[in-house]
Amino acid sequence: MAKIVKETVHAKGIDIGIYPTHFENEFISLTDIVKYRNEAVPRFVIQNWMWNHNIIEFLGVWEELHNPDFNRVQFEAVKNEAGLNRFVMTPTKWIVQMNVISIVSKAGRYGGTYAHSDIAMSFAT
Secondary structure (H helix, E strand, O other), rough: OOOOOEEEEEEOOOOEEEEOOOEEEEEHHHHHHOOOOOOOOHHHHHHHHHHHHHHHHHHHHHHHHHOOOHHHHHHHHHHHHOOOOOOOOOHHHHHHHHHOOOOEEOOOOOEEEEEHHHHHHHOOO
C-alpha cells in the first residue's frame, strides 16, 4: 500500500493541506480553508455548507458524473430534505450514505475533511 503524504500550499498566511490520491486527483483540506476565517470550529462551517440544497445538488451531480457506485436512490431522498430546518448533513454521513468519492474524512495527524479540487474550489468561493 502506498504511503499517504500530506503536502501543503501556503496562501495568505495559512497552510492548506493537499492530500494526493489516485495519482491524478488532489484532495484539498476544507478544514484548513475554514481555519482561515474560523479557527475554533471548522467542522460546523463545513456542516452548514453541506446543509444548502444547491450544494447537495452540486455534490450529487459531481458524483453522478465521476462515480459509478454513487448511491443515487439515497441521494434523491437526501436531496428532497436538503435545506429544511430538520436537515443535517456531515461529511462522514455524506460519505457513508452516498458511497461518495469526492470527499474524504480523516482522523489523526493529518485529520480533517478533504475534498476533490473541484469541490474544494466551490467550497472556497
